[in-house]
Amino acid sequence: MNLLVCTLSRACRHWIGAMLVGLLLGACGDPHMEWMEQVKLQSGEVIVVARTAKFSENWVAGGGGGSINKGMTVQIVQPPKPDYPGVWDARFVPIVLDRDPETLEWFIVATFFHCDSWYELGRPKLPYTEYRFRNGRWIQQSLTQKWIGREANVLPADLSDRAAIAETKPALTVERKDGIFYGSAMSPKFKRVVDKWSSAGC
Known part of the structure; x- marks a missing residue:
């Protein structure tokens, strides 16, 4: 099944419209982004998520740590299933979204741009926090050690990614994200769940 047929559903049409509005606002200087992206789960299944990201207005060019994250959201929209988690909403930067094969709980591993x-x-010790969807809500906890080494499957987007996001409709594909991950000088902590990290910069 081609996941991009999600454009036929009401939910996806809504998010595509929101994405276009967000990109137009971004072009006018509003530090806000809305887009959709494919996420490949460890099982091999590819889902589509709706994303938003809000940044402070005193953003300094330079990518990565230059964007001051004021909040991000993730919502699974395709393919339609009754057991998807609710919208994740936090001031951290998601890099892994998947389902724990042991507990069947949805989880997100997130990191950050800035030391605060x-x-x-x-x-x-490691620059991550974890969220699990349990009893109808996202619960924050410490990183589960078994996720160390996992490759990122969610784009840790900042304002420097606006052009790449605008070029891909209706959703940022897994292949396009791979190009961003491996074709840039992005810090390793955004590309995978690292087992070593230096806090010297903080």
Whole structure:
């Protein structure tokens, strides 16, 4: 099944419209982005998620750590299934979205652009926090060790990714994201769940 046929559904048409509005606002200087992207799960299944990202207005060019994250959301929209989690909404940067094969809980591994978020987490050894969808809501917890080494499957987008997002409709594909991940100087902590990290910069 071609996942891009999601354009035929009401939910996807809504998110595509929102994405176009968000990109137009971004062109006018509003630090807000809305888009859709494919996410490949560990099982091999490819789903489509709707994403939003909000940044502070004093953004400094340079990509990566230059964008001050004010909040991001993730919502699974395709293919339609009754057991999808609710909208994830936090001030961290999601890099992994999947389902725990042991508990069947949906989870997100997220990181950060700036040190204040690391301080907020209590200065963990590794630069991550984890969310699990349990009892109808997302619950934040420490990183589960078994996720160390997992490759990122969610784009850790900042304002420098607006052009790449605008070029791909109706959704940012897995292949296009791979090009962004491996064709840039992005920090390793955004590309995979690393087992070593230096907090010297904080």
